[in-house]
Amino acid sequence: MDFFTLALPALSDAAGLILQPVVLGYLVMGVVMGLCIGVFPGLGGIAGLSLLLPFMFGMEPVLGLALMIGMVAVVPTSDTFASVLMGIPGSSASQATVLDGFPMAKRGEAARALSAAFASSLFGGLVGATFLTLFILVARPIVLEFRTPELLMITVFGLSMVGILAGRVALKGIAAAGLGMMIGTIGEGDSAGELRMATYDMPYLVDGLKLVIVGLGIFAIPEIVALLRQDRSISDRSPLGGGWAQGVSDWFRNIWLSVRCSIIGVVVGVIPGLGGSVVDWIAYGHSVQTTRDKSKFGSGEIRGVIGPESSNNAKEGGGLVPTLLFGIPGSGSMAIFIGAIALLGSGNIEVGPSMLKNNLDITYAIVWLLALANVVGTLICIAASGGIARLTTIPFALLAPFLFMIISFAAFQSGQDIMDLVALFAIGFLGIMMRRFDWSRPAFLIGFVLSNPAETYANQAVQIAQSRFRKGFEDGIDYIFSPIVIVLIIITVLSVVVGLRQAKTIMAEGAVESGTKRAPMIFLLVVLAYLILAFVNASMIPDYAAADRVFPRFVGGVTILCALILLVQMMLRDETHALFADREASDAKLNAYGLWSTLAWFAALLILTSLLGFILALAIFLFAFIRRRAGKSLGFAAAYTAAGIAFMCGMAALLNRDFPAGLLQSYVDLPWPLT
Numbered sequence: 001m002d003f004f005t006l007a008l009p010a011l012s013d014a015a016g017l018i019l020q021p022v023v024l025g026y027l028v029m030g031v032v033m034g035l036c037i038g039v040f041p042g043l044g045g046i047a048g049l050s051l052l053l054p055f056m057f058g059m060e061p062v063l064g065l066a067l068m069i070g071m072v073a074v075v076p077t078s079d080t081f082a083s084v085l086m087g088i089p090g091s092s093a094s095q096a097t098v099l100d101g102f103p104m105a106k107r108g109e110a111a112r113a114l115s116a117a118f119a120s121s122l123f124g125g126l127v128g129a130t131f132l133t134l135f136i137l138v139a140r141p142i143v144l145e146f147r148t149p150e151l152l153m154i155t156v157f158g159l160s161m162v163g164i165l166a167g168r169v170a171l172k173g174i175a176a177a178g179l180g181m182m183i184g185t186i187g188e189g190d191s192a193g194e195l196r197m198a199t200y201d202m203p204y205l206v207d208g209l210k211l212v213i214v215g216l217g218i219f220a221i222p223e224i225v226a227l228l229r230q231d232r233s234i235s236d237r238s239p240l241g242g243g244w245a246q247g248v249s250d251w252f253r254n255i256w257l258s259v260r261c262s263i264i265g266v267v268v269g270v271i272p273g274l275g276g277s278v279v280d281w282i283a284y285g286h287s288v289q290t291t292r293d294k295s296k297f298g299s300g301e302i303r304g305v306i307g308p309e310s311s312n313n314a315k316e317g318g319g320l321v322p323t324l325l326f327g328i329p330g331s332g333s334m335a336i337f338i339g340a341i342a343l344l345g346s347g348n349i350e351v352g353p354s355m356l357k358n359n360l361d362i363t364y365a366i367v368w369l370l371a372l373a374n375v376v377g378t379l380i381c382i383a384a385s386g387g388i389a390r391l392t393t394i395p396f397a398l399l400a401p402f403l404f405m406i407i408s409f410a411a412f413q414s415g416q417d418i419m420d421l422v423a424l425f426a427i428g429f430l431g432i433m434m435r436r437f438d439w440s441r442p443a444f445l446i447g448f449v450l451s452n453p454a455e456t457y458a459n460q461a462v463q464i465a466q467s468r469f470r471k472g473f474e475d476g477i478d479y480i481f482s483p484i485v486i487v488l489i490i491i492t493v494l495s496v497v498v499g500l501r502q503a504k505t506i507m508a509e510g511a512v513e514s515g516t517k518r519a520p521m522i523f524l525l526v527v528l529a530y531l532i533l534a535f536v537n538a539s540m541i542p543d544y545a546a547a548d549r550v551f552p553r554f555v556g557g558v559t560i561l562c563a564l565i566l567l568v569q570m571m572l573r574d575e576t577h578a579l580f581a582d583r584e585a586s587d588a589k590l591n592a593y594g595l596w597s598t599l600a601w602f603a604a605l606l607i608l609t610s611l612l613g614f615i616l617a618l619a620i621f622l623f624a625f626i627r628r629r630a631g632k633s634l635g636f637a638a639a640y641t642a643a644g645i646a647f648m649c650g651m652a653a654l655l656n657r658d659f660p661a662g663l664l665q666s667y668v669d670l671p672w673p674l675t
Helices: 002-018 021-039 044-056 061-078 080-086 092-106 110-143 148-164 170-184 211-230 244-253 255-270 276-289 303-326 332-341 353-358 360-383 385-391 396-415 419-436 441-471 473-480 483-505 518-539 547-572 583-587 595-612 614-629 634-655 663-667
Strands: none
Touching (some): 002 021, 061 303, 080 110, 148 303, 148 441, 170 441, 170 547, 211 332, 211 396, 211 419, 276 303, 303 332, 332 441, 360 385, 396 419, 396 595, 396 614, 419 583, 419 595, 441 547, 518 547, 595 614
């Protein structure tokens, strides 16, 4: 009955919202941006959405959603280019595609592999959108019954999955999520407004760290630095060869494999924390198990492309289920998505039960946009494959300064403070270290995003429960242990047990070789020192604001315990154990430049910005980088610098934004954009 009274009108209203030229234009723009982001290995949807965050403030909700959904939906499709053409996963969701896609490209069948992947991705994306539509319809009455205890329990469930299923060493995943939550508590407390790890002498930290800065720092900067250190183009081959029609035919012949793997993608996507780092391997394993002749896998078997590509697009629809229904991000990109939705329009749209109750048309608009974005993205991928393939042959030394310029501008727009760039650099360095030592960055980001709602739900649940217990013991127990809460507790316990068994087979940051004991232990000790400092800081909050110290002390205590156990294990284990994963050991032959010399370029940009302002600093940085680091001529460096400055000024003028000012601007009155 609800289908006719609620769902059909909402679906009709949603179709009317998105079937407008301007909305479709924003969708195509998002798809194109997603294509460009997906080509660069490692950047993915998280970095792309982080770049969009500053521009979401006050944007018309449907336009902002079209832009974001267009980007999110197409990244799992476009990251196939890097996987097939260069043998490096475009993202964690395309690791398995490399095994058979790259061998096909090496024998001249890149077009066949890409077309089979695009057809599979399109089908998987449509399956995910269909599932999301049906699930919202069925689950809406149940979700509307969720109160504070239920929302708190679903948050705990999400965090437990993120922590346990984040990597080969389960404690690392839990510690990463806990570290993200502790950094998320920086600033004023949720209940009484007491400061935690902040001071009014440094006002910047009073409001905490911004999501855009954390997202860009944790994901985008480490990947840019890693590619820049290798000092090569993304790919060394652009010819795709023939076989476009054959690839589509291959998919059609294996359509039932695509159906099964799409369902796998949806199911895995629903579980918070699993997402792309797992789903492609599960789908790949299923492809191998259901094929009679297994000997071709790993050397160019088309089923090894169809299976993973069907699942990793379908997971986006599944990942939107916990995101839209409960406000629990199903993946790192969904964590950014939640933050972005809160910025749209007048800021009154909030994911979770309230969205299903008050904005059902917006909810279904997301579903329509997801389906459309998959169709548009696939068509553009096929049409633009030749050009995109040539784009991957550009030396990354020419792309890195442009990307870092955009990231710096986006980070500054979050708070309009020079400290935004300092925080970006600091979080970026943390992201580099987490990537190096195989600490789950998605777990960290989701912990950061869930920190505030988890504390809010916990405080509210305690306050309401106390008042209920004053009325009567049974009344309080009924409030805390509702049937939904009991079911969620059982599911959480079961998922943790299963997760602990499966954790050893899951790789948070891909395959990382073990190195020496020293570097991983030093990083762990630094993390432990911060956690202890944050715990002590929270313990010093006075009694009249006791509620503001409960959450950080609890999270900090659990995370410190995990870190101490890790430390003891490191002392007892030998250097071959996964505890000592160190990417520097496996990438030593690939890296042409050292970490510190690479970071020095970006540190110089930060220092120059504080002295001369962003535009003057950027001009010096771009010219010096292209001339010295990229080895180009004076004329090329000057033209590149001029184009970069013109692009930045155009963006700022279009969005009515300013640039960071430096010490120079406090003494000299300069015209825009040098102000």
